[in-house]
Amino acid sequence: MKLNKNITGIKTRFFYDKVDKEYKDLVDGKYGTLKLIPNKELLVCLGKKSELNNEKLRKLGSSIYNSLKDAEKSVIIKTPLKDEENYFLMEGLLLSTYEFNKYKSEKKxxxxxxxxxxxxxxxxxxxxxxxxxxxxxxxxxxxNEPPSVINPKTFADIAKKLGKELKITVIGKKELEKKGAGGIIAVGQGARHEPRLLKLEYTPLKKKEHIAIVGKGVTFDSGGYNLKPTGYIEDMKMDMGGAATTLSIMLAASELKVKKNLIAYIPLVENMVSSTSYYPGDIIKMANGKTVEIANTDAEGRMILSDALFFAQKEKPELILDFATLTGAVITALGHNITAVVTNKDELYSDIFKVSKNTGEKVWQLPLYEEHEESVKGELADFKNLGWAKGAAGTITAAALLKQFVNDTPWMHFDIAGTAYSYENKDYFKKGGTGTMVRTVLEWINSK
Incomplete structure (x- = not known):
């Protein structure tokens, strides 16, 4: 989509809740009402001025685009809104232009x-x-790419191709073994494509202070020997959503020339079933020397994240953020519209919550108490990769294990299992990957 102030095209006419007399038969003034008069103008209703907010404006921008995308070549939009309100209208319009049709024989x-x-x-x-x-x-x-296309190797190759302005190091299986990354090795050992750990660095400032970002990269999650059933396994190509989010934050930060040092760690694996896969009951020695008993091979994300978090905290960041499609429990708790946040520093959440209200990417903090940490202590090993029985507080107990690997570093965990993927076309989302939290984190980092 191009911005061109010299175009001629269809024009827009905006109304709040009171509509001009000559248009009352066409629109009612209620928020979101649109009426296209072909080859002439698009009528847009803003509703009550006092009830407008950033997200309503984004959705209205989306509605404008979706009303015109198949009818007009160009549109001139002039609104009665303030400049900062027009920003959100434009944002919604641009977010709605996404299409993924590369595998369709007829591309509309x-x-x-x-x-x-x-x-x-x-x-x-x-x-x-x-x-x-x-x-x-x-x-x-x-x-949205098929799992036969995106695997640990191809994801790393794509990152290197896109991240020309970043310093990118690919740590292969042999080096991971030397580093003692037992969690990453164990989860990936049953797959055709070997596990990897990506380290991405964006350091525009000479000082050592930096923010670390970690993203879960399970490019396909079968569940391993605790195999996922039909109805759950089909969309597990999206289990690298945290890795994709982390990569895109780094790419955008470098292109926007954000004045903050960022170092990212992306563990990449496939969790597959084979004769070499790890077993339920295995005890894995992690990169920090602690051991974890495998209660369930489908709780694999916390295994690879734990190693990556340990490597991240070793470089003494001022804080760590991690992004992961980690638990189904988060969907039970918060649904598909809210990202769960767990942190060891409540003030971090307060900051991100304020920013999220601006971006429309809803977040909600879940507690993390000593009882949750006790639930992941093991009997045969230091820890186990599941907490209480029957998935009780599953999102929190998963985060409780991660916490054991960040030491005292300020840390904030985002469980995006419910929000990384949309199951319908709605507003400025298409069915498939959403790209959630990229906009929020970029704004938050810029405010630091």
Whole structure:
């Protein structure tokens, strides 16, 4: 989508809840009502001014795009909104342009290819949003690709291709063995493609202080010997959503020239069933020397994350963020619209919560008490990779194991299992990968 102030095309007319007399037969003034008068103008209702917010404006931008994408080549949008409100309208419009049709024999393209949103900072905002949205779309693309296409090797290759401005180190299986990364090795040992750990560095500042970001990269999760059943296994190509999110945050930060040092760690594995897969009941020695008993091979994400978190904290970051499609329990707790956050520093959550209200990517903090940490203590090993029976507090007990590997480093865990994938076309999302948390984390890092 291009921004072009010199275009001619269909124009828009906006109304709050009171509609001009000549248009009352066409629209009612209620928020979200749109009416296209072919080859002339698009009528858009904002509803009550006092009830407008950032997310409503994003959704309205999405509605404008979806109303015109198959009908018009260009649109000129002039609103009664403030500049900062127009930003969110533009954001929703751009987020709605996503398509993933590379495997379709007939590729239908949108007719709408250019627009102009008429306000003071339009060109500046468009430049910034284009970078952010492009990287949100990278997450969506990576999640939507078939698991036969995205595996530990190809993900690493894509990261190197896209991350020309980053320092990228690929740590292979032999080096992981030397580093004692038992969690990563165990989960990946049954697969055709060997496990890897990516280290990505964006360090524009000379000082050593940095934020560490860790992303779970299970490019396909069969569950291992605790095999996932039909109805659950089909979408498990999306279990690398945390890795894709981490990669895109790093790519966008470098392109936006964020003034913050960032170092990311992405463990990449396939969790498969074979004669060499790890077993339920195995005891795995982790990179920090602690041991973990495998209560369930389908609780694999916390195994690879734990090693990566240990490597991250060794470099003494000021804080660690991790992103993972970690637990089905988070969907039971919060549904598909809210990302769970677990942290060892409550003030970190307060900051991210404020930013999320601005970006529309909802988050909610879950508690982490001593009882949760006790639940992952093992009898035959130091820890076990499941907490209480029957999945009780499953999202929290999974985070409780991760906490054992960050020591005292400030840390915030995002369980995106419910929000990384959309099961319907809605607003500015298409069915498939969402790219959730990229926009929120970029804004939050910029505010630090």
């Amino acid at each position: 393209k949108a007719k709408l290819i250019e627009f102009y949103l008429d306000y003071k900072n339009a060109e500046k905002d468009f430049k910034k949003l284009s970078i952010i949205v492009k990287n949100v779309f990278i997450v969506r693309d990576l999640i």
